[in-house]
Amino acid sequence: MQKLAFYGKGGIGKSTIAAGVSMALARDGKRVLHVGCDPKHDSTLALVPDGKITTVIDQIFSKKTGELRREHLIMKGKHGIECVESGGPEAGVGCGGRAVSRMLEIFEEIGVVDESLYDVVVFDVLGDVVCGGFAAPLRSAFAPKVVIVLSEELAATYAANNIAKGVKHYLDNDVCLAGLVLNLRDNSADITPIQKFADQIKTCILATIPRDKLVQQAELEGESILQHAPDSQTAGIICELSRKLIALDPATCLDPEPLELMDLRQLMHGKG
């Protein structure tokens, strides 16, 4: 069973891309478990047919101790994709990272990530790993291939660099950095600094996705771009990305070498 974990700054396109990858893999005949790790519980909206989301945290609170089973957590998605959302506290009243850690403990307690049931588990993870809870999927049992989503903007690159630090921290757990996905804000942007950033942290750009209004139209319809516009360029890029990720041999991934903040700023300034 393969595990993929998508990380990146908030709003950068993780859920869009992770849900697209899950759908592409399911269409290729893979048995997919898609796990949303964001208190906003929006990762699986495009995958669950009626958009009705049940979260792990809601289920924990509505069940007595010992009553919780995997079928309480799993939502049946399109193309047979099984979906789980961690959920989390209301804004301002708790810790979303703790919700992710707790979800993963429950996964182990009741055997949610069953090797015999899935070919691929896709984690869509919030944030830039500064919080230990969101780093939980990088810990021992999961050993994912990590994909960092970023754009050409400094803040996204800054988050990406932090995530690379998180990956470096957990290398002993067989985590590897699969590469970057560049989700463009501006299709005419100069991407040279991002190519240099990838080189310098010892990784690669796996895919470059254009800003595409079809993505937002799909979102309004509660669909993935793969369902909404299967023949579009963007859908094609995401399908290709999904195949590349599955084929990638972790042994070929180099250990990341994140940059110092000043070096990153220089690089993004075109001086690196």
Ligand code: ADP
């Ligand atoms: P994240 O999960 O990283 O917070 P989302 O996947 O929810 O980010 O994307 C944030 C917003 O940006 C959504 O409204 C989504 O439709 C939009 N978006 C993401 N990628 C693209 C793209 N390539 N083109 C146009 N809109 C995009």
Ligand code: MG
């Ligand atoms: Mg998201």
